[in-house]
Every structure is written in C-alpha cells, then in structure tokens.
Amino acid sequence: MRTIRVLPVLAAAALVTACGVQPTGVVLAGPGPSIRATAGSNVAGGLTLYFVSDGRVVPVTRPTEGFISPEGALTLLLKGPTEREAAQGLTTFVPTELDRVDVHPGDPTTIVVPVGMRKLSDQAISQLVCTTIAASTATTRAPITPGVNVTSVDGKGYFPFCKAD
Template sequence: MNRLLLAVGALLALVLAGCGVRPSDVITGGPAPASTVEGVRFYLLSDDQPTVVLRGLKPMKLDDLLSLLADGPTEAERAAGLTSEVPPGIAPVKVGTAGDGVLVSLSTDVRGLSVLAVVQIVCTIQGVAGAAPVTLVNGEQRRGPLSCPGYR
C-alpha cells in the first residue's frame, strides 16, 4: 500500500514538474541558408584559417585581383582581426590557362611562399574562376595543381 502511494506521488510530481514550456537543449535543424553576395572575394586569414572577405569593387581581371591581395588587408579588415601572409613581392602576376587548369605566374619564388599564403592565392582565384585546379609557377618552379580546401 505504501509503495503504491509512493508511485502515485512520483507520478504526480512528474506531471507537475513537466507543466508549461520547459527550456530545451540546442536543437539542430537543416543546413544554414546560403545567399548570394555582391562584390569581389578575397581570402584573408583569421586565426590561421582562410576567411572570405568582400570588397565592394567592380569585377576585375585575376591579375589585378592578386595584386590587390598582395597589397594586404584594408584598414577595416585589419580592425576586424584579419591578416594576410601573401608577400607584396608576388606582383606583378600573370594568369593564364594550362589544359583544364589555371596557371598563375608569380614574380617571387613560389617554393618560398608559406602554406597559408598559397591557400589564400588558390582560394581567391578559385573564388572567381571556379573549381579548376591552380598551379603556381615562377620560371621553372611550380607548385600544384592545387585546390582551395573545402568548408563545411
């Protein structure tokens, strides 16, 4: 008889405790919505991760794009904590095609570029030119073909 009372009490307590709208854990739904963007994409670094930035510029040639990348972050971008490892010495740059890939001629030693700098360059080019693999050359030196690392 006592056990029965206990069970009824527990049930009642459960009912009382479950009343109303309770806080929940984080519920994960579908993928985040993607929207279109305007402007020119560059890839800078945020905590050593390539991060996209947009500049409200008119579309331009890839050569000029890489030159702008070599100029480093703008004031606002630096203020937001973004950095670049692309040395200014890569300019002038010539971008051509080689088979189904993109051939980028830099004015600096491509082997001396840091991994992050290469990622910035490759991602910036692919952000405009699409999925074609990118090869960096300087005279006889070449790196690639390379692709921008994917994001989740």
C-alpha cells in the first residue's frame, strides 16, 4: 500500500525538476518569418518584383546576388514571370510591346514608358510603380514621396501609388 502512495509523489517530483532546465525571460531574436518580402530589391538576397495573381498585384521575391537597380528590376519585370512563377499562377499585365522603361531618379522617381497610357491597365501600372518603389527603397536614393511619376510618349502622365496586396 505504501508503494502505491510513493509512486505519484515520485512522478510529481520528476515533473517539477524538468531535467534541470531553468526558466528564462523573453529572448529577442529579430523578426519572425514571413511568406514574402515587400520592402526593397535587396531584401535578404532577394529582389522584389510585382506580378498578377487572380487579378491582384502581388509581390514576388527572387533570389539575387548583390544590388539590383530600379532599372534592372524593371528589366526583369518586363521579361515576365519565370516558368516556375507562371506554374504558380502568376502572370503579367504589362504589354509585351513594352520592351524598356526609362527611370529618372528623384523625389518622386519618374518612369517613362514608350507606349501610350491607354495600353497600360491599372494592374500594369501598379506592377511598374510597385517594382520601382521596391527597388528604389533598397538604394541610398530612396524616395520620400510614396508614389512615382509615370509618363508616356503620348504626353500623358500619372502619379500613382503602389496598389498591391
């Protein structure tokens, strides 16, 4: 009878000692993991481009080596999603005849497209603007202004903000 009473006491003692691990306070180890990076072109070795998924403009991070300029980021955007990205349902609304975009740094940054603004959907403009802002944010010339001047060969211009999910 006595051994039956001792067994619960020993079990409780084993739980209380917890293998000698002492309690500690909160240990700060930096930010938690995230699914996507949206803050620049050189975030943890990644370049943020914006493509379209289900009609929404979304950030996509590609691994890179070193710094990518806003011009370089837009050049990669104009090439469209990779095969892997396309297999994940990503696409682009930037027209295929748009083969280059001129970037003029400043505050705000200005991008000049060699097509008329009518050829650019709202999603295409957001892809260009968001990619430009993300790439500019990673540079020392990061703009204070939250938008980008977008002008075209037809003389029309807009000052849109990044509209992405």
